[in-house]
Amino acid sequence: MALNSAVTPDGGEIGRAQALQAQAAKIPTSVHMNPVLLKPSSDTGAQVILQGHSIGNLNAMDYHTYKPKAAKAVFDSFQILSQQYQSILVEGAGSPAEVNLRQGDIANMGFAEAVDCPVILIADIDKGGVFAHIVGTLACLSESERNRIKGFVINRFRGDIALLQGGLDWLETETGKPVLGVLPYLHGLHLDAEDAIASENAKSKTSQATFKVIAPLLPHISNHTDLDPLICHPHIDFQWVKHLEPIPPSDLVILPGSKSVGFDLNWLKSQGWETYLQKHLRYNGKLIGICGGLQMLGQHILDPLKMESEDCQITGLNLMPYSTEFKADKQLIQRTGTLNLSNPSPVVGYEIHQGITDFKHLTPAIHWTTGEQDGAISEDNQILVSYCHGLFDHPNALKSLLAWSGLNQTVYFDIEQQRETQLNRLADTLEAHLDWQKLNPILGITE
Structure with missing residues (x-):
């Protein structure tokens, strides 16, 4: 989910x-x-x-x-x-001890039982009560499910492992199952989130982070990983603006994607964003809308098939002269192209949307290699909109968009390179802290 x-x-x-x-x-x-x-x-x-x-x-x-x-x-x-x-x-979804969902389960122990695979139980010690979590989980399982669990991994441990050893010994004695490793808490680890917004900043604010970028934390925000290159950029002071929080002054505003555009649009209006954006643009601020954010910035959102709600027509923020209509078929396309800015640059990403927008006479934001066009740039050059998820991923596209927004002479920042660095950091940690002599037989490795 x-x-x-x-x-x-x-x-x-x-x-x-x-x-x-x-x-x-x-x-x-x-x-x-x-x-x-x-x-x-x-x-x-x-x-x-x-x-x-x-x-x-x-x-x-x-x-x-x-x-x-x-x-x-x-x-x-x-x-x-x-x-x-x-x-x-195979990654389970949620907890294997959700007894209310056990009947017909296809995401946890029900699947493991059906395909006869071994199970490793991973528990997050950072939340507290890790031994109770593990023993309590086992107590909620059937005998065959408990037998299927071959061991435990304790994740996100802070401190001296010697202080934990007594608890590990007790756990192995109590359950008869081995602890396969204790993984340390990795500060500043930033990888694409499954869903939740990370509460820990991906970087420490420095004197270099002088360019203010904000985005509303929409109730049904989707693909917020689009903004990871901005969150991690050393020259950007990024802030998610949450429910009822004051909206701070900014250089650039991003309206991200949404799974429920009409609901989130009404939420924006109730939070004062409509007035804020008008003032932001009046004082020459820049604004980017991605996918659902693109749709909100138009004049109307039409939903004749009632795919999102019972409202067949919703009034948008009316900051761009176009409307969007939801269609039955979803657009699912991987994309490569060129940003249509004064400093053209390659852009890569993908589209996931059911809204079709007629941009009419507006200047396109992107020229795709297929010959198609995407998005639009406002006549006053203050608003850019696109259906492209991953808009900021290519380092040259990121630099061009930031220059368009008013941040020049930025460092060459490559989110893909950072992603690989973080994956290697995580892999090195697993290699160092898991007990492979115990783990390899579970994985079917006999060498």
């Missing part, structure tokens, strides 16, 4: 975290790595993505009825991957 997603080479949609795991393993992404993706549209409903493509919106109870069909897709995908790879690491 996540609102951060990516597009596979064959035009399917999977969770962003699963795409990152494929990158870490240096293999192509596939819809079979995330056969069921739930994209919440409300507290009780979600869009269901089955093997890369939407089958529609379901509420929680309807999804449980649909689970047998979802299970078939999960097991089919598992068989396809089993034929392609020697080993498969």
